[in-house]
Amino acid sequence: MAFPPNSDKERPNVNDDQQRITTLKTKMKAEEVSLTLLAGTDAMRYLTGWREGGHERFVGLFVPQDEEQRAAFVVPAMNAPQALKTPAEVSEVFGWSDESGWYTEVQTLFSRYEVDSGSVVLIDDELLSVHLLAMQSLFPGVRFAPAGRMMASLRQIKTASELASMERAALLIDEIFEATVIQLKAGINEMEMREIILQEMKRRNTSPSFSPLVCFGANAALPHHHTGTTTLKGGDVVILDLGCVWEHYASDITRTVCFGTPSDPDAAKVYEIVYRAHSAVMENVKPGTSGERADRFARDVITKAEYGEFFVHRTGHGIGLSTHEPPYIVEGNHEPLLPGMCFSDEPGIYLPGRFGVRIENIVTMTETGLRSLNTPPSPTLRTIGL
């Protein structure tokens, strides 16, 4: 597949970005929110086309409800030139210096926007607590609340252009998986295998959306195993969990294979249970199904097969600019899944000390049901030759 280079340039779609800030303001008005403050995260990228973490330094995008008032950045002085050039053309940029800090600039904006006692200010879920605590001290009467739900209401339904980026990222990761899995060989260790994955990404002008997970043998029983120095031997179950980005949009798949004939007699059977759980979501979830109900379609299959206690995580997470974002496919999420939403379908069974199986594709909701952005997983445990 020949794609043009995936450069560090920001998305060119200026109109989208400006429209997003306008849409946010409309929603803020409906919920009587005075101000939304986003940190240098994917939420900021969603609204402006730019993100800059700032490490420990404060980076904020201030979006007031008032239509007459413009959004503004408060950023370290050295990032001010970058903030001025975002696709959303936020022309108000306050650069703060290391000498004087950022409090004065934030006070100026709160005053300009008439944010005062009793006002509701939504805060980026990922803003560092040290910055939130400072703001709570500066503005003791203001009611700070998480911005996550409101930002999700904007971000979780993807536009055609966003979907196109996600499809490319998905096709790329499928190709990278195929190029990688055939390189499994006796004695290779997990970190070496991760390196091969990263090199295959580089060859295709893409980069990881998260550090690839490589789990050999009993390590596959740990859903968040830290890729290490364990070496591969015949009969090992192998979990590879990998994703890449295209125009800042993420992909994320998990495949479970066996290196030679499984040494554990239950590996093939467990794989097929997980496959059926994965398929149950694909087949049964329709527009309007809740996240909780979608989770249960997978969980019921695994519970009926008497492995329920070994399915130790939710069935899926939304994905977009962030690898994990709403909607979550989990007990307790009563929100309906709607056309345009994208999320993972990734049930798993983890048998401590033995092996684990997880199968993950990214799916998108259409008018009629789910469509996978990735190629379908194998219905049976695939073996890779010794």
Add this chain to the structure above:
Amino acid sequence: MAFPPNSDKERPNVNDDQQRITTLKTKMKAEEVSLTLLAGTDAMRYLTGWREGGHERFVGLFVPQDEEQRAAFVVPAMNAPQALKTPAEVSEVFGWSDESGWYTEVQTLFSRYEVDSGSVVLIDDELLSVHLLAMQSLFPGVRFAPAGRMMASLRQIKTASELASMERAALLIDEIFEATVIQLKAGINEMEMREIILQEMKRRNTSPSFSPLVCFGANAALPHHHTGTTTLKGGDVVILDLGCVWEHYASDITRTVCFGTPSDPDAAKVYEIVYRAHSAVMENVKPGTSGERADRFARDVITKAEYGEFFVHRTGHGIGLSTHEPPYIVEGNHEPLLPGMCFSDEPGIYLPGRFGVRIENIVTMTETGLRSLNTPPSPTLRTIGL
């Protein structure tokens, strides 16, 4: 240099980790803090030998002041096996499930530790705001405050063993810089150069402490330039800012060189001013000098040379498990710099649209003054042959 492989294994020094929790409790008692809550950050790694970000999932280490009470982890159920095996041997691990969430476990701990209205709870600076806001709702009378200052009081003075790791990381990055800089060539772009740096790290069994910055020509005038597709041409000033880790401890250096004869007539002069500013810190800062005064030693040199307005950041930052941590070498930091502290000495001058110069070494305070962990920078602008 032949070092053993830098594996993903955690530090083996169990006694250090247990001692650190005890020391923290002593300090908490002196300041009447009931509980310190650390997120899955370097602060957690400092106390336990383990860190696990958890992405959007809540990960917490709860350290009560009460000597009779034990510290406890609250982590996603799937991370519980890892939490049980930390070098600090924190044996209380509460795993929470995606179905039920983490509130119950935290309520149980607050109740067990008798944290109630009026109690002071210190919060990891980097805990996500969404988690802090949830806790403030659960425990409305509790006084939450940032843990940064107290954690700094433990972390900023390095032990001999920590210093040894930092020295290795520093020597490695010096070697990687030398291996890299000679690979500059006409037409190479910044991202390709970054790739070379990463490969040189890999060859030495180390990994980056942050994504290396490569700035060619006018891009060097942006202290936090995003490494991109700009290509190198004769006469360009080049800034390379890179660091690696050894046993989780970070290094961080910046070098400015010129590719051939500088096209800007002021490049050599500006370099020498920055070098003198860097040296002024090395020579004048002694045990007890404040962070602010250290900053001024560098700033005065640059201001006297009439480039003060172009030195747009603080002179330095502390370094250890985190690449940026206290002490900060900045106006307003009145705390004394003491033996065992490690920080960067990195003045810079940035001329928009033209070029920039930054020189950075990591230094440690000894009983008599500063000692550099890195080899000294060139006193004059080094040119790399076309």
